[in-house]
Amino acid sequence: MLQTLTVVVALAGLALASVSGAVAAEPILIGVPVIFTGPGAFVGEAEKNTLEMLGEALNARGGIEGRPLKFIYYDTEGKPDVAVRLFKRLIEKDKVTAILGPTASWEAGPVKPIAEKEKMPTIMLASARAIIDPVARWVFKTPVEDRIVVARLLSHIKSAGLDQIALVTSQDGFGDGGRKEILEQAPEHGIKVVFDERYTMEDADLTPLLNKLKKTEAKAVVNWSSSRAPIVFAMNYKQVGLTLPHFQSHATLSKSFLDATGANAEGIMVAAQKIEGGALLSDADPQKKIISDYKAAYKAKWGKDANQFGAGAHDAFMILTAALRKAGTDPEKLRAAIEETRGYVGIGGVYTYSATNHGGLGKDSVVMYRATGGGWQLLK
Amino acid sequence: MLTDILQAVFSALTVGSIYALVAVGVTLVYSATGIINFAQGEFVMLGGMIMVTLYGERHWPLVLAVPVTIGITAAVAAALMKVSYRPERNVSLVTVLIITIGASLLVSGSALKVWDGDVHRFPPFSGDAPVRLAGATVAPQALWVMATTAVVGVALALFLRFTIYGKAMRACAIDRGAAAIVGIRVKSMVLLSFVMSGALGCVAGIMITPLTMVDYSSGMLLAIKGFAAAMLGGMGNVVGAVLGALVFSFLEAFSVTFVSSSLKELVTFVVIILVLLFMPRGLMGPRRVEGLDEEDVLGH
Numbered sequence: 001m002l003q004t005l006t007v008v009v010a011l012a013g014l015a016l017a018s019v020s021g022a023v024a025a026e027p028i029l030i031g032v033p034v035i036f037t038g039p040g041a042f043v044g045e046a047e048k049n050t051l052e053m054l055g056e057a058l059n060a061r062g063g064i065e066g067r068p069l070k071f072i073y074y075d076t077e078g079k080p081d082v083a084v085r086l087f088k089r090l091i092e093k094d095k096v097t098a099i100l101g102p103t104a105s106w107e108a109g110p111v112k113p114i115a116e117k118e119k120m121p122t123i124m125l126a127s128a129r130a131i132i133d134p135v136a137r138w139v140f141k142t143p144v145e146d147r148i149v150v151a152r153l154l155s156h157i158k159s160a161g162l163d164q165i166a167l168v169t170s171q172d173g174f175g176d177g178g179r180k181e182i183l184e185q186a187p188e189h190g191i192k193v194v195f196d197e198r199y200t201m202e203d204a205d206l207t208p209l210l211n212k213l214k215k216t217e218a219k220a221v222v223n224w225s226s227s228r229a230p231i232v233f234a235m236n237y238k239q240v241g242l243t244l245p246h247f248q249s250h251a252t253l254s255k256s257f258l259d260a261t262g263a264n265a266e267g268i269m270v271a272a273q274k275i276e277g278g279a280l281l282s283d284a285d286p287q288k289k290i291i292s293d294y295k296a297a298y299k300a301k302w303g304k305d306a307n308q309f310g311a312g313a314h315d316a317f318m319i320l321t322a323a324l325r326k327a328g329t330d331p332e333k334l335r336a337a338i339e340e341t342r343g344y345v346g347i348g349g350v351y352t353y354s355a356t357n358h359g360g361l362g363k364d365s366v367v368m369y370r371a372t373g374g375g376w377q378l379l380k
Numbered sequence: 381m382l383t384d385i386l387q388a389v390f391s392a393l394t395v396g397s398i399y400a401l402v403a404v405g406v407t408l409v410y411s412a413t414g415i416i417n418f419a420q421g422e423f424v425m426l427g428g429m430i431m432v433t434l435y436g437e438r439h440w441p442l443v444l445a446v447p448v449t450i451g452i453t454a455a456v457a458a459a460l461m462k463v464s465y466r467p468e469r470n471v472s473l474v475t476v477l478i479i480t481i482g483a484s485l486l487v488s489g490s491a492l493k494v495w496d497g498d499v500h501r502f503p504p505f506s507g508d509a510p511v512r513l514a515g516a517t518v519a520p521q522a523l524w525v526m527a528t529t530a531v532v533g534v535a536l537a538l539f540l541r542f543t544i545y546g547k548a549m550r551a552c553a554i555d556r557g558a559a560a561i562v563g564i565r566v567k568s569m570v571l572l573s574f575v576m577s578g579a580l581g582c583v584a585g586i587m588i589t590p591l592t593m594v595d596y597s598s599g600m601l602l603a604i605k606g607f608a609a610a611m612l613g614g615m616g617n618v619v620g621a622v623l624g625a626l627v628f629s630f631l632e633a634f635s636v637t638f639v640s641s642s643l644k645e646l647v648t649f650v651v652i653i654l655v656l657l658f659m660p661r662g663l664m665g666p667r668r669v670e671g672l673d674e675e676d677v678l679g680h
Binding site for chain 2: 257
């Protein structure tokens with residue numbers, strides 16, 4: 001008896017809900033396979049927080065043509081095999097309309113052919129150049145790739161008259177990527193790499209290496225590594241008395257790097273996206289408003305500072321929802337609408353996709369920073 | 381040239397002392413229990429992390445921050461002993477090994493929750509200005525690390541050799557049953573060794589964090605080098621652990637200086653493998669068989 005009653009009540013509720021129209025419209029499902037556990041957990045957290053924040057606001061305004069957005073989050077654990085499995089699950093079982101993710105470049109590679117085969121509109125939140133080169137019809141991305149950051153860095157170095165550099169990179173995926181780009185692009189910029197050494201993340205002391213570097217003809221030093229490595233590097237750099245202009249990768253562009261490195265960070269220069277700069281950008285910069293708005297909203301909602309990973313999710317959300325509004329949920333039309341994105345002013349830069357460019361960003365999305373007095377200052 | 385060699389020596393002494401502090405902790409637990417504690421690196425990480433909070437952020441005075449940090453870490457070590465050491469259950473050493481690996485993951489995972497994923501550091505005890513000698517440099521904190529290693533190494537060697545507790549600990553390692561028969565409280569000795577190694581790891585963390593930074597995952601990185609050093613020196617021998625660590629770090633620093641940084645690991649491990657091939661029990665390991673026996677591995 002009780003059971004029957006429950007069913008009746010449930011049915012009545014259902015009927016009521018469908019009468020109230022817009023609220024009960026079928027949601028548009030968006031798959032989000034990102035990293036929620038392990039060392040990259042903070043990345044997935046920033047992405048989810050951003051999407052939740054934007055999705056809530058959009059749904060409160062009535063969603064897209066009355067249909068709310070619903071995100072399905074999966075934890076890829078930073079593992080390519082898990083990412084592939086979940087990506088397939090989103091397509092086959094959950095039947096999502098589009099996918100935002102995955103986050104890590106090593107997950108993006110194996111997932112790319114699946115998106116292509118299943119004709120799934122996908123905007124990846126990873127930065128590797130391989131995602132968009134060669135172009136896959138169904139795959140886009142928002143984060144800036146190393147190639148663009150390195151191009152900006154090298155043109156800055158060259159314009160400062162530093163035509164011989166020493167390159168020191170870490171023996172891991174991040175160091176490999178930067179090293180490859182720098183060695184490839186240096187000749188185009190008229191820069192000679194006179195010293196090319198590698199080290200590992202767990203090295204506790206780099207003074208012998210830096211002592212060797214001191215004797216070369218280098219006029220500037222570029223270090224490409226992440227996590228603790230650049231901090232040790234910067235401390236040993238001062239310790240052995242190196243005074244050459246010192247460039248680091250965008251991985252160091254954070255407050256925690258400066259806090260840990262202290263006075264040893266003074267003068268370090270970095271090429272990176274604009275989000276860290278935020279308030280420092282000139283008022284003429286078209287991105288200034290969206291960057292400050294996003295950072296303020298994120299901080300207000302989550303009580304934490306926004307980062308570049310959340311920013312990538314923000315831009316992907318905006319591009320996707322604009323395309324959904326324009327083209328609806330038909331995969332082919334949606335894909336074409338994403339590709340037609342022109343001059344979208346986002347946090348990562350100004351995006352213009354085309355049939356041959358699914359990255360959308362140019363060198364103007366990257367600016368130069370200099371560590372000064374415990375903070376990052378923009379270089380003109 | 382002289383500068384190069386001197387810089388390599390300084391670097392090797394710095395790094396070697398760091399490895400040695402980890403290796404000594406590993407070897408101490410092994411001395412008393414025959415267990416290879418893979419969670420040793422986590423004690424180092426905890427020491428660094430707790431100091432970051434107490435000394436770096438809350439600005440407690442050193443005389444207060446250091447004992448509290450050591451106390452907390454030693455308590456964690458004692459808890460680890462309670463879960464991993466079960467002689468009455470007759471658990472094989474391999475099982476215990478796996479338990480310590482699991483404990484290591486548990487501790488680092490918890491640290492990620494308690495703190496965060498960022499890399500931290502607190503200021504060195506005697507400033508940042510390097511000490512210079514004939515063109516080579518050494519960080520003042522490195523001198524602290526070297527001094528600590530020397531003191532700890534000597535004190536421990538003396539403790540194990542000459543005190544009644546030290547002798548009892550070694551007796552437990554050789555044969556737990558026999559040790560119990562002659563009236564040694566095996567369980568207390570094992571607890572003592574875990575607490576001491578926890579405190580040691582913690583001291584290592586406190587000393588090296590200004591040089592190497594600390595984050596929730598740094599324990600494993602350090603532990604690997606520490607194990608290699610302890611193996612090279614001869615498991616269970618404190619002086620051997622220090623020696624192994626120094627051989628290790630000298631190989632690294634000199635291959636960076638005279639070969640190439642990217643070939644450093646290759647050179648170092650080729651030498652280590654050769655040493656272990658010809659001296660399977662390490663440079664200063666015991667000649668008689670102890671520790672991992674066939675029957676221990678297969679579980680009686």
